[in-house]
Amino acid sequence: MNNQIIAIWGNTHSGKTTTTMKLAKELSEKKKNIIVVMCDLSSPTLMTVIPYDTGDKSLGNILSAPQITQESILAECITLKKNDYLTFIAYKQGDNLFSYAEYDREKAVDFFILLRHLADYIIVDCTGNMENDILSATALEMADIVFRHITCDLKSLSFYESHLPLIKDRRFKADGHIKILSNIKDYEAKSAVIQRFHGVKYQLPHSQELEEQSLSGSLLESLTSKKGKQYSNIISQITETLISTDSETAALKSQKECSFKLESLLDSIKSSIDKLKDKIFKSFSKDKR
Ligand SMILES: Nc1ncnc2c1ncn2[C@@H]1O[C@H](COP(=O)(O)OP(=O)(O)OP(=O)(O)O)[C@@H](O)[C@H]1O
Numbered sequence: 001m002n003n004q005i006i007a008i009w010g011n012t013h014s015g016k017t018t019t020t021m022k023l024a025k026e027l028s029e030k031k032k033n034i035i036v037v038m039c040d041l042s043s044p045t046l047m048t049v050i051p052y053d054t055g056d057k058s059l060g061n062i063l064s065a066p067q068i069t070q071e072s073i074l075a076e077c078i079t080l081k082k083n084d085y086l087t088f089i090a091y092k093q094g095d096n097l098f099s100y101a102e103y104d105r106e107k108a109v110d111f112f113i114l115l116r117h118l119a120d121y122i123i124v125d126c127t128g129n130m131e132n133d134i135l136s137a138t139a140l141e142m143a144d145i146v147f148r149h150i151t152c153d154l155k156s157l158s159f160y161e162s163h164l165p166l167i168k169d170r171r172f173k174a175d176g177h178i179k180i181l182s183n184i185k186d187y188e189a190k191s192a193v194i195q196r197f198h199g200v201k202y203q204l205p206h207s208q209e210l211e212e213q214s215l216s217g218s219l220l221e222s223l224t225s226k227k228g229k230q231y232s233n234i235i236s237q238i239t240e241t242l243i244s245t246d247s248e249t250a251a252l253k254s255q256k257e258c259s260f261k262l263e264s265l266l267d268s269i270k271s272s273i274d275k276l277k278d279k280i281f282k283s284f285s286k287d288k289r
């Protein structure tokens, strides 16, 4: 397993949930096991993606339990009938800040450590205001990759003016965030925003079809319109990069393992030669006497 944690973060309404769903769908179609964690407790969003009853399962049950185990996580996983590779962990409809006992950062860390062992990719749909959500803040710290969503409006600029100082600490590795310009409309001041936020890597266009999918709770369906396909192409590029980076990391890991094994072999050869030399020297000195 590749066991990567991917955090999707950005200002309010920047397309975080949309990207989460599209990325999860695409990776699951490449037969990667995905767990999507949806952090939003102020307006639980899973019912907008899979609009059918998910029973009493809730992320809140995991985090409020005295101890988190793989079993307690698996008990709250929501699976899809049509896609064995895609699993969700989310707050249930009606949950709010007061529904569960409080939890601390340590518990959130335990949660992500255990999750890493359960899927190839853990995709975390973070809340923008991570300062109010321990789970999102911890995901931003522990993620291997953070996709930072920016929209071409003044609210996004304001959001980052306020939030970038909060993730200045080295543990957030904010310089490594991958910046995505999201939901770009033709009339928006795209170039000015690109200039303002250096290093935008991906640009996701606005697609009416995508917006309609959000409205009808069908984000896991494919896009067929021209703009929809443009959007999907960018998601495919991101997916390809994720998968190829994984194989590079895996190759690097196996290279390191090989050189480690080779070094141990050399060490044992050297020690055998030393022992042999010692023996020869001793028998030579005996003969002389
Ligand atoms: N590329 C896009 N094309 C068209 N509509 C989009 C696009 N990206 C996002 N949207 C729309 O913008 C709205 C916000 O998207 P989404 O819910 O994914 O954002 P969010 O960052 O998760 O929001 P929140 O902060 O409320 O959780 C939705 O109505 C969605 O359909």
Ligand SMILES: [Mg+2]
Pocket: 016, 017, 018, 040, 045, 125
């Ligand atoms: Mg959202």
